[in-house]
Amino acid sequence: MPRDLLLEVRSVNKRFGGLQALQAVGIRIERQQIYGLIGPNGAGKTTFFNVITGLVRPDTGAFELEGRSYEPTSVHRVAAAGIARTFQNIRLFGQMTVLENVMVGRHVRTHCGALAAVLRTRNARREEEQIRRRSAELLEYVGIGRFGHLQARALSYGDQRRLEIARALATDPKLLALDEPAAGMNATEKIALRGLLERIRSDGITILLIEHDVKLVMGLCDQVTVLDEGRIIKDGTPGQVQHDPAVIEAYLGRSHVPA
Amino acid sequence: MKLTPSGKDQHRHVALGATALVALVLLALPLVAGWLGPAWVRTLAFAALYVMLALGLNIVVGFAGLLDLGYIAFYAVGAYTFALLASPQLTENFPNIARAFPEGLHVPIWAAIPLGAGIAAAFGVLLGAPVLKLRGDYLAIVTLGFGEIIRIFLNNLNEPINLTNGPQGITLIDPVRIGQLRFDRSWSIWGLQLTSLQLYYYLFATLAVLCVLICVRLQDSRIGRAWVAIREDEIAAKAMGINVRNVKLLAFGLGATFGGVAGSMFAAFQGFVSPESFSLMESVIVLSMIVLGGLGHIPGVILGAVMLSVFPEFLRHTVGPLQNQLFGRILVDTEVLRMLVYGIALVVIMLYRPKGLWPAPLHGTAPRVAPSTPAQPPVGA
Numbered sequence: 001m002p003r004d005l006l007l008e009v010r011s012v013n014k015r016f017g018g019l020q021a022l023q024a025v026g027i028r029i030e031r032q033q034i035y036g037l038i039g040p041n042g043a044g045k046t047t048f049f050n051v052i053t054g055l056v057r058p059d060t061g062a063f064e065l066e067g068r069s070y071e072p073t074s075v076h077r078v079a080a081a082g083i084a085r086t087f088q089n090i091r092l093f094g095q096m097t098v099l100e101n102v103m104v105g106r107h108v109r110t111h112c113g114a115l116a117a118v119l120r121t122r123n124a125r126r127e128e129e130q131i132r133r134r135s136a137e138l139l140e141y142v143g144i145g146r147f148g149h150l151q152a153r154a155l156s157y158g159d160q161r162r163l164e165i166a167r168a169l170a171t172d173p174k175l176l177a178l179d180e181p182a183a184g185m186n187a188t189e190k191i192a193l194r195g196l197l198e199r200i201r202s203d204g205i206t207i208l209l210i211e212h213d214v215k216l217v218m219g220l221c222d223q224v225t226v227l228d229e230g231r232i233i234k235d236g237t238p239g240q241v242q243h244d245p246a247v248i249e250a251y252l253g254r255s256h257v258p259a
Numbered sequence: 260m261k262l263t264p265s266g267k268d269q270h271r272h273v274a275l276g277a278t279a280l281v282a283l284v285l286l287a288l289p290l291v292a293g294w295l296g297p298a299w300v301r302t303l304a305f306a307a308l309y310v311m312l313a314l315g316l317n318i319v320v321g322f323a324g325l326l327d328l329g330y331i332a333f334y335a336v337g338a339y340t341f342a343l344l345a346s347p348q349l350t351e352n353f354p355n356i357a358r359a360f361p362e363g364l365h366v367p368i369w370a371a372i373p374l375g376a377g378i379a380a381a382f383g384v385l386l387g388a389p390v391l392k393l394r395g396d397y398l399a400i401v402t403l404g405f406g407e408i409i410r411i412f413l414n415n416l417n418e419p420i421n422l423t424n425g426p427q428g429i430t431l432i433d434p435v436r437i438g439q440l441r442f443d444r445s446w447s448i449w450g451l452q453l454t455s456l457q458l459y460y461y462l463f464a465t466l467a468v469l470c471v472l473i474c475v476r477l478q479d480s481r482i483g484r485a486w487v488a489i490r491e492d493e494i495a496a497k498a499m500g501i502n503v504r505n506v507k508l509l510a511f512g513l514g515a516t517f518g519g520v521a522g523s524m525f526a527a528f529q530g531f532v533s534p535e536s537f538s539l540m541e542s543v544i545v546l547s548m549i550v551l552g553g554l555g556h557i558p559g560v561i562l563g564a565v566m567l568s569v570f571p572e573f574l575r576h577t578v579g580p581l582q583n584q585l586f587g588r589i590l591v592d593t594e595v596l597r598m599l600v601y602g603i604a605l606v607v608i609m610l611y612r613p614k615g616l617w618p619a620p621l622h623g624t625a626p627r628v629a630p631s632t633p634a635q636p637p638v639g640a
Contacts (some may be wrong), residue, residue, distance in 0.1 A: 053498065079500030087498075093491035095619075096484070104488045108500025110481055114509060117480030118473050128480065171500055 005067070006031045006206050007083075007175055011071040012051055012061035014044075014230075021047045022058070023230045029175065034197060034207045036221035036238070038214070040250055043227040045210045046088060049179055052208075053085045054078035066174065080108050084173035086164040086230075088180045088210075092152040098163055099148035102135035103229025135170060142166040142196060165196070169205070176200065177208045182216055194220055218242060226250065285464050299457040302572040304528065305440030307463035308521045308564050313471045313548045313564035313578075314515025314557070320546065321555035322483060323510035324490025326399040328542055329386070329406025333515040335413060335537035336382050337375040337522025339423060341534045344371045345433035352421045368435050373502040373521050379519025380512040382409075387511030391504055394493075402406060406542050413534040428533025435527045459528050466524065470517055476555050477513075486510055487555075547601065551608055562617050571597045 007029040014022040022044050029035045038044050052057035052063070054072035063070050070081050079180040084105075093101050110131060116124040139145045142162040147155060156162060161181055168176055181197075182190050190213065197220060201207055210218045217224060226236040228250040234241050241247055292299035316330045324514055343349055344366040350357040356364065366374070386405050417425030434443035434455075442458045453461075477483045485506045488496040497503055526532045544567065552563020575593045582589050608616065 055494070055498075075494070075497035076500045076502050079498055085498050087495065091492045093488050093495065095491055096487055100484060100487075102370075104484050104496070105482055105499050107485055107488075112481055114477060114482045114513065117482055118476050120476055124480070131481070147606070151444035176376065234612075 004031050006033075006065065007052075007208075008062075008064045009052060010062040012048065013059045014047060014051060014056065015017075015059055018099070019026050021230050022051065025227065025232055027225050027235070029206060031206055032201055032204060034201050034209060034220050036217040036224040037208065037210045037227065038212070038217055038224060039227035039233075042229075043250075044230040045227055046179060047176060047230075048227065049085070049210055051178060051207075052078075053083055076108070079171055082172070082174035083177060084168035084171040084175070085177040086161070086168055086179055086181060090157075090160050090164055092151045092160055092163060092167075094153035096152055097148065098144065098150050098152050098155065099132070099135055099139065101152050101163055102138050102166050102170045103131050105138075105167040106131040106134060107253050122175065131243060135166075138166040138169050139163075141169070143192070147148070158185050158192075161185065161193070162196070165200075169200070172195070173205060175206045175208060180212060181209065182211060182213050190216060264469060286470070289359075289429040289460045293454065293457060297454065297456055298572065298576075300454065300460055302569055304456060304463050306461040306568040307460065307467040308525055309545065309548065309564040309568040310467040310561050311377075311463075311470045311517050311521040311524075312545045313552070313560050314467075314474050315514045315521070316545050317514075317549045317555065317557070318474065318477070318486070318517070319514035321484040321549055321560065322478070322490065323507060324486075325507065325510065326395060326402070326513070327511075328399050328403035328539075328546065329409070330402075330514070330518060330545055331537050331539075331541040332409035333379040333383060333518030333563050334522040334525065334541070335409055335534075336379045336515075337519030337520075338377045338526040338532045338536070339413060339429070340519070341371050341523035341526040342375065342429040342432050345527070346431050347537070348424060348429045349458050365433055368437070368523075368527070372520055375523035376516045376519040379522065380516045383511040383513075383515025383518075384508050384511045386515075387508045392506055403542075406537075406539060410534050410537050410539075411460065413537070423534075426534060428531060428535075429526075430531050432526050432530045435459070435524075443547075449514065463528075466520060470520075471557065478557065480504070482509065490555075518598065524633075541551040544601075547605060551605065551615060553618040556615070556617060556619035559615050559617035559619070563615070566616075567601075570600075574600070 005028060007027070009028075010026040012022050012025045013020075020181060025044070025048055027035070027037075037048065039045050047056060051058045051061065052072060054075040054077065057073065063072055065081055065083065070078070072078050093104060096104070110127050112121075112124040112127050120244055132234075136145065136148060139148050142165055144155070144159050144162050144166070147159065152160070152163060165176070165178070165181065168178075178197075182193055185193060209217070209221065221238055223235065224238050224241045226233050226241055226244075226247050228246075233246045233250055234244045236244075289300050289303055292303055312334060314329070315333070316327065319325050319327045319330070344364060347363055350360060350364050386402065389402050393401060395507075413423045414426055416423040417427075423429065434441060436442065440446060440458075443455050443463065445452055445454045446458060447453070485496065485501045488499065489499060489503055489506060493503060525536075545564075548563040548567045549560045550563070551567065552561065553559025571593070572598055578591075579589060579593050579595055582591070
């Protein structure tokens with residue numbers, strides 16, 4: 001089924017001193033896919049992720065979003081281009097309220113500056129009202145609407161992850177990039193997360209996912225890329241990847257590869 | 260069906276009442292202080308100036324989380340800008356300017372204040388640009404150096420061209436004049452005799468209220484949220500599409516603007532500026548005000564500024580006479596005592612109220628909330 005390409009990344013190389021963290025890594029993500037990026041610890045998943053979102057500068061690489069090339073040279077431009085991300089170790093604005101956290105996410109899609117805010121122009125008031133309404137909607141959407149007035153750091157771990165997703169969604173992303181969203185979640189929370197991600201996808205947003213939980217990845221993703229030691233060792237559907245000898249070797253060691 | 264006033268209406272009534280009360284107190288204060296003596300009115304005027312300074316520094320340190328130890332430099336820039344624009348300093352030293360302004364250089368305040376604010380803002384951006392990547396201690400050191408550089412420049416720019424008149428400072432600065440109203444004389448209105456000090460107080464209080472309004476509106480805006488986001492987590496803020504460089508420069512620039520306005524008012528009020536008014540100690544005192552009051556929380560910042568600016572005057576009027584009565588002479592100079600008490604107060608505050616006297620309501624007081632999964636029923640229920 002040919003669908004249109006959302007993100008294409010080609011031949012990314014990144015070296016940290018003596019370590020070749022990424023070697024000729026590339027992916028193609030189609031619209032409305034849930035795309036998994038897996039691999040053992042230290043495989044380079046997060047580095048690749050950081051390269052795509054502009055946090056780490058690659059040595060080489062070509063990037064295209066919706067057919068237009070973009071240079072991931074600064075994080076805020078990548079966000080403006082339409083890639084929003086969450087973080088492996090949750091990075092919320094701890095002293096702001098839950099609602100305000102999401103409102104910050106609207107920053108990149110709104111325009112009123114300091115002068116408009118001081119004069120409280122009609123535009124500024126309308127925009128502020130829209131920001132507030134949209135943010136409250138997003139909180140409801142991820143299921144933490146009733147916590148809007150609380151301080152972000154007072155939320156439980158699973159809800160903090162949801163808040164990060166709501167905040168990222170507030171930037172109206174085309175691609176939502178999640179760095180280990182299920183880390184530290186219990187089984188119930190994981191099921192709920194899975195439901196949420198499927199709902200986000202069905203609402204037209206493409207998802208790129210780094211995840212350790214193989215069960216979650218295999219059940220959720222349409223397409224998976226497996227990284228090991230900075231190289232792609234396999235990409236394909238979860239079924240194809242699951243039985244690939246190279247993947248099994250990377251995860252479990254050579255003795256587990258079926259003869 | 261009987262309509263009861265909704266919560267929002269009630270809230271609005273309370274807010275209106277509070278505003279009216281504050282306005283009444285602000286209006287009545289100098290009249291009351293006038294009975295006690297002119298020194299108190301003067302203290303009140305300075306308190307209003309310090310409120311402006313504290314609010315400006317609060318934008319940089321409290322909102323955006325950028326520790327600035329050289330903030331008083333912007334106060335100095337504003338003061339010297341006003342001094343140069345409204346005193347004989349330039350006409351005496353530069354014949355070209357004297358020829359251009361045969362009646363002397365007397366820039367009116369509606370032009371001098373914006374110029375002072377604008378030049379201070381430019382210096383704010385000038386300081387901000389090279390320190391964008393610095394945080395915490397490193398930023399503090401650089402800003403401290405900046406503050407000293409400005410002061411040393413002011414101290415030494417009497418050669419080769421005499422711009423600032425060096426350590427002697429600039430004298431004969433014009434007082435504030437609005438239309439026919441001269442702020443250096445008393446003025447009677449409605450049978451009320453207002454002294455020069457009281458007039459200045461009203462002017463400064465008006466400007467301070469304006470600063471409060473600007474800060475409040477900025478805080479609840481897209482820009483204010485971006486500042487706090489940067490303070491809380493710079494990388495996450497970038498990932499939300501915030502242009503951290505611009506937003507930080509805006510914080511530096513706006514903070515400096517407040518300092519510049521306060522500085523130009525200071526120059527007009529004193530009629531005299533010299534570098535020693537802008538020492539590192541002043542930066543530290545303004546920083547103490549906002550830390551003591553409650554970093555990032557506007558009411559707290561105002562409280563801190565008023566307390567620390569009125570407090571020395573209070574000491575002078577109580578401890579001095581007390582020592583005279585007890586010992587027949589002044590044993591410990593109140594200036595020394597002031598620093599001692601400042602130090603003790605700050606240590607005590609940091610020990611018992613580390614978020615300040617009047618911190619933002621969210622700081623640490625939000626209830627630890629139950630997780631989203633339903634809570635277990637209590638055992639035995």
